[in-house]
Amino acid sequence: MNLHRTKSIACCCFALLFFGHTALAQQNSQRRPGRAILEIPEVPRSEVICFALYTVHDNTLKLTAQLYPLQSGEPTAVRLEIQKDGQWVEVARTDVIERGWTAPFRVEDWDDTQAYPYRVRHGSEAVYEGLIRKNPVDKDEIVVAGFTGNSIQPAHGGDISRQDLIDNVQKVDADLLFFSGDQVYDHNRHYAAWLKFGRDFGEIIKDRPSVSLPDDHDVGQPNLWGESGKISTLSGNADGGYRQPGIYVQEVERAQTSHLPDPVDPRKIGQGIGVYFTNLNWGDIDFAILEDRKFKTGPAGRVPKQGPRPDHIRNPDYDPASVDVEGAVLLGQRQLDFLDAWARDWHDAQMKVALSQTIFCGGAHIHGGANGRLHADMDSNGWPQSGRNRALESLRKGFAFHYAGDQHLATIFHHGIDEHRDAIWSFCVPSIANLYLRWWEPLQPGQNREPGSPEYTGDHLDGFDNKVTNYAAANPDKKPAGNLLNTRAAGFGIVRLNKKTRQITMECWPRNVDVTDPSAHQYPGWPLTISQFDNYNPPSWGKLGELTFDVDSPVVQLVDAESGEILYTVRVNGKSFVPGAPEGQSFDIKAGQDAPEKTVVQGAQVGGEATAVQLK
Amino acid sequence: MSGPIVNESHYSRLPLFCLRLGAFLCFAGWTWVHYYWEGPYGVLLWQDSTFELATRLGLSWDEFVGSGADDGFVQKWIARIWWLYLVCTVLTVTVRERSWIQMSALVAGSGLLVLLSYASFVASQRQLPMFVEHGGQMLIPILLVMALGLGPGHRVTVTTAIVAVIMTFAGHGSYAIGLWPTPGNFYAMTTVILGVDYETAQALLRTAGVLDFLVCVGICIPLVRRGSALYAAGWGFLTAIARPVAGMSWGLNYWGGDQYLHEAVLRAPHFLIPMFLFLIWRRPRPSEAQIN
Structure with a gap:
């Protein structure tokens, strides 16, 4: 670079640092509002109920009504009524919890074979109506709409109406909504922002079950390594724990998760913070609801x-093993125990899906543009590697598909532990409005790419040396081109779970398109359809002898004949199944109509003979 | 305050040392941040408007943020900027009464600290107290220059020091009292260090916030200004060391020193400027009075 050029750049630097932002920010402010105005509006008393979220699981309805602040002297009781045989019947009553103004209802012995209109009532005026759907067990295809990253800042397009999302969810008639995290970006005023979220999305939330998982920004910090409820004092919070007081975190979780099915292991963590990891069975799809961050160790001071x-x-030349330090936790033993049990349990389940905040790898290379290439990010679930592998081992035992968000970058990955593509698939959905841009842009072309695929797809190692295979990435434009949503790769995901074919179709839509319009295009790489059984089908495996059954779609379990360890459990599709298994090992095969109670083959090996199994 | 003092050099040595030490520690702390970690400029540079200006000045996108495979202008300069802070750190030691070039450089160093404070302000969603509470840090290089050029007891120097203390304590107090949302780390440090529950931590913070504002008033009232300055020095010291006290641990690499110590060091102006005022406002000892 010549001297003139250097001087020019130096002058540019000086001008940028001291004058650039302020001068041009003023110009921009004439074109668009600068910042979101977040306030709690005064509402008529008849509209004091903002919105309501619910789930139905195991014949229990849990519904949380979110209220605007009540005035002094107003009653605190809130009633839940359903319409039965044309009559409104009160089924539950609860007192509103003042901190966060939530009213959580619980109704046991719920009849999920029928849909019921409901209304939440407060006082004599306020009424909020919706529909508790019937359990869609008779539908072949369950549709789950997925969202993440709900910035409301104009600079990210966050001030643009969400009506396109509402319309599209109505058009595909999603059976379940999944908000994977960062529904709220305000780090101090979750309540005000949650009310705004409700005003934006209440129209679709009120009529179908919803799963919302609070992530780092929801609980008021830029990144979260929860460390079982520790208190974080370091700027950036990489020391682990929560920045906001426990009472704030509890309020956030009560607002976003108290309508989820009961936690399977409800013991509280530090600062009185609860847990919500559990499973939700809806339409014979068994969803594991995970908390990626709650137990995760903070890296500051623990890794070099x-x-x-x-x-x-x-540093791209660092030793990845050096950061996989002993004692570093990802999901934590309590969640791993839950996952192991969940993967074995196929009662009323034909497919399994894990819902969590983020994906199990470092799924981006360039962060924020101006921050440049990042070799690895310990905020991702790629770290710690041992914890990542342990989580994937548990998930693949149930052929679980992973649906997540957080990354601000939509991707499809097939994960590997010992070899590429030997574990589950994941779909990370794009942000509703993208706060922070990321790109999947490996320096080397991927190996074993699909014909005609971009070079960034294929087999790679992420920054932690985790084996990953990319199939799609919705990279944003390289330059921040104005404030349009789709140049920042905003959008949403749809996953179609077909119980009849056992196929999983991932769709990734930009904002402001009509998904039912045949001319509308998804982000490049989508849609993609895989089989449920691709979630544990290592390339090195062979096939055992075919099993044929006298019952439809039984549950089959393979157990290592030597170690007694379960290789996997799955509900097969139809009356025949050819199990995959590693070469050179023997397996005992168990089967049953709803649980693998009966050993049907002993010492099965790859290339073995077909077996007819009687389970009646 | 600005009257004739015969033994000026003796009388002003300690106050001047406070300013020199405060400026030194502040720049040293920020040098560490820029060298070992990274300056917080991303929030300013990653803007459409910034890139538009860079484009007008002849920088392409790849030159500005890098091609993805290599670093661009932004990353290279952020990585190098620690040199400026190191130079300022050295200057706080070497600057003397007539070192006009060094003094000018320190005033420019103050500009760097203003920029850092502005970055924090933008990152906080433009909360005014976030900028205001950095007043002590932003002004201490200028205070040092004033103390050398005009004299530590000069009316302008003292007034600027009062402004610096008021900015620091008013900004801090606005958060502690809840005029703006109290940052989570205020609660976190209080809870970790004192082992108290949320309600107690909140009561303590509110009380501290009220006292912060009383300091802002008291420091302007001759009768109580020394007491206010002494309290401010003590409280400023405690809030500065709260970060390493709350965060460091035997179990961490380097006991967490590389993560936390600079957080206390760069906040040295928060207690050394009040200490400067306390010393300036002390009564001359009889021996000094006799000389006078």
């Missing part, structure tokens, strides 16, 4: 410094 932040690794 490798970059400009305790959680960022810039």
